[in-house]
Amino acid sequence: MAAITLSGLKKTYSGGVAAVKGVDLHVEDGELVVLVGPSGCGKSTLLRMVAGLESITEGTLSIGGRVVNKLEPAERDIAMVFQNYALYPHMTVYQNLAYGLKNRGVKKNEIERQVREAAQMLEIEPLLTRKPRKLSGGQRQRVAMGRALVRDPAVFLFDEPLSNLDAKLRVQMRVEIKKLQRRLKTTSLYVTHDQLEAMTLGDRLVVLNEGRIEQVGTPMEIYRYPATLFVAGFIGSPAMNLLAVEFLQARNAGDALDELPPGTDTVGIRPDTILLAPPVAPHLAFDATLELFEAAGAESHLYVRLAGSGQTTVIRTDQPAPVAEGDILRFYIPSDALHCFSQATGLRTG
């Protein structure tokens, strides 16, 4: 049983870089929480503080109800899976898996049992006698996971474990990590800069920006109801379109403009909520030139330039567009699909 609690956690590196500027977060026992954000937002620093690989400048960190600020990594009952696998090259897969257990003085037949069990779970039994250099990237990542698994820790920490794998393998391993975590119910913190990976993997997401939390929530809460302009732009692919209300007002872009919450100066529009025919409900409407048509299998992306602006907007549709590049089209967005924000505060207005 191990919940993780971060209270007012701060990290300032010796050169004066404030990488984490006060983070409060509670991870429930058994939960898989993903830390996501752009490069440099502090997510690795935060994970490394939980691991004990970075000191804590200020604040309190507890794991399983015990304050661990001053404890060594080995005393925290955690196991970490890294991006670069960190396997011992001169050892076989079996030896790599057994190493931690051996160091802890576990008996030989018990080591054998635990290694075999982990290898079976990860389907790497046929690889046990091989050295890491004779393994593919995906196989190495499995071994790295196996090594974390045999330690049977209270907490798993994952630092971008899939970023060295190709796209197909990433998806496959992502699904496997999720299934494994569901089965073991080990509290997990997972760092990635990939918002799709974060959305599909996490029970909850923590969106970080410049060392601070922007929003915490389930993937769908964050997708449907981004709390800030930053989250609106970061989560979702293709990204949410953000348009200035002033620009739309100057073009008389529809009756939905009369209903915006006070303080709104920017509206966000998800590419898949834009319609090619007018809805009955209040809506926005504007003309745009189709610049590029992208067929992406089950869906298509239309890149359009709004009349009177240099701004490109993306539309996602599952209908093949009956149009050619260069055509001027009229687009419609129902008012209940609009996300309203204030540039001044960066916050959602309603």
Ligand SMILES: Nc1ncnc2c1ncn2[C@@H]1O[C@H](COP(=O)(O)OP(=O)(O)OP(=O)(O)O)[C@@H](O)[C@H]1O
């Ligand atoms: N050892 C260090 N000494 C000084 N500054 C550091 C150190 N490690 C990281 N930083 C700085 O702290 C900030 C946060 O870095 P961190 O690696 O935590 O970000 P990140 O979100 O994990 O980024 P990435 O996805 O690129 O790894 C950055 O400005 C980085 O330059």
